Amino acid sequence: MLQPLGRMTLGAVAELGDFALFTSRALGSAVGAPRLGRRMVRAIHEQGVRCVPVVLIVGGFTGLVLGLQGYYVLARFGSEGLLGTLVSLTLTRELAPVLAALMVVGQAGSAVAAEIGIQRNSEQIDALETMGVDPRRYLVAPRLLMSVLVFPMQAALFTLVGLVGGWLSGSVLLHLEGGTYWSSVMRAVGPEDVRECFLKAIVFGLLTTAICCYNGFTAHRRAGVTGARAVSASTTRAVVLSSIAVLAADYLITSALI
Numbered sequence: 001m002l003q004p005l006g007r008m009t010l011g012a013v014a015e016l017g018d019f020a021l022f023t024s025r026a027l028g029s030a031v032g033a034p035r036l037g038r039r040m041v042r043a044i045h046e047q048g049v050r051c052v053p054v055v056l057i058v059g060g061f062t063g064l065v066l067g068l069q070g071y072y073v074l075a076r077f078g079s080e081g082l083l084g085t086l087v088s089l090t091l092t093r094e095l096a097p098v099l100a101a102l103m104v105v106g107q108a109g110s111a112v113a114a115e116i117g118i119q120r121n122s123e124q125i126d127a128l129e130t131m132g133v134d135p136r137r138y139l140v141a142p143r144l145l146m147s148v149l150v151f152p153m154q155a156a157l158f159t160l161v162g163l164v165g166g167w168l169s170g171s172v173l174l175h176l177e178g179g180t181y182w183s184s185v186m187r188a189v190g191p192e193d194v195r196e197c198f199l200k201a202i203v204f205g206l207l208t209t210a211i212c213c214y215n216g217f218t219a220h221r222r223a224g225v226t227g228a229r230a231v232s233a234s235t236t237r238a239v240v241l242s243s244i245a246v247l248a249a250d251y252l253i254t255s256a257l258i
Helices: 002-029 037-049 052-075 080-121 124-130 135-173 178-188 191-217 228-257
Strands: none
Touching: 002 135, 002 191, 037 080, 037 135, 052 080, 052 135, 080 124, 080 135, 080 178, 080 191, 080 228, 124 135, 135 178, 135 191, 191 228
């Protein structure tokens, strides 16, 4: 009975080590690499520009819900004036980096995993290796580097839109004084909260981008499936593992900073 568990454990440890080597080699290949500018611009477009609409929509509705629920909870204690504090700290410390990362994974991460998986399936990656081009430097490194820049910007955008959504719920719909809301926001959010938000966003960006690229890069290793089904399985696996990694990393970072 222990043999299947042992094989599963050894396989997980081996794949984790392979993933660590893949990520470190991709980051190392970016040092001094020429002509990465165009690939970086494309990475900014796919991780940033294309994901802005979904981040705006989700951020707005998240702020609206926080404002609505927070107002009625605080009203029970006669503390409606603290609505701005509740919304701002919840967004800055937790929801903005987590939900923004999940939205980028759902749109850009799945596309990256599928694209690299198709390139592996159609032997384009093998062709790059035959020509002496490091596929990690060409396909993975620009996306990893730009995730450090794009994910904090998406988290900041999510926070700003969420604060406006909370103001709409509290001040426009529930008639809370707008000055009270924004003054509590300004008093509550400090530099340490912004640093925590950006730190989480950077970690989530590197982690999810590496996971999505790795699953696409190793699509040919999926046992029992080949061709288009291997690409589909790798894309699904990339999104699921990235989502779990974001939540697990969020807990670990929050525990370390408290």
